[in-house]
Amino acid sequence: MTAEGLHASRRLATTYAEMVTGLRPDEWARSSRCSGWMCPPVSTVLDRPLGVRLTGAGGGEWTLLPGESVLTVVPGLQDPVATATSAAEDFVLWGTTRTPRRASVEVAGDGQYAARVLDRVDIV
Numbered sequence: 001m002t003a004e005g006l007h008a009s010r011r012l013a014t015t016y017a018e019m020v021t022g023l024r025p026d027e028w029a030r031s032s033r034c035s036g037w038m039c040p041p042v043s044t045v046l047d048r049p050l051g052v053r054l055t056g057a058g059g060g061e062w063t064l065l066p067g068e069s070v071l072t073v074v075p076g077l078q079d080p081v082a083t084a085t086s087a088a089e090d091f092v093l094w095g096t097t098r099t100p101r102r103a104s105v106e107v108a109g110d111g112q113y114a115a116r117v118l119d120r121v122d123i124v
Contacts, residue, residue, distance in 0.1 A: 008057030012089040041120040043071050050117050051080030054088040064117070082109030084118055095123045
């Protein structure tokens, strides 16, 4: 791993630790709509492929595919109608709904569709 990658990994770990240690008891007790990437609410609005690009350490590109009740995620961008781009370290926060996603995500393509799908993401 490069020095830059190591530094980014440490920042990501620090951000995650700050988020977790900052949770109030009611937030810890709150039920989640998801189990990992298996988010039924996302699947209910996902009717076309949506790309997700996370930049920085731990980043990559994936496509969320419609058609299954359990969310299907495949590596790479496979002809998405929209692509949401965010820093991987920001995803830790907005993907768990700890911070608003709109300030951290740029969308190319069908922005309304992407917003409808991303508004359902809550990974806990």
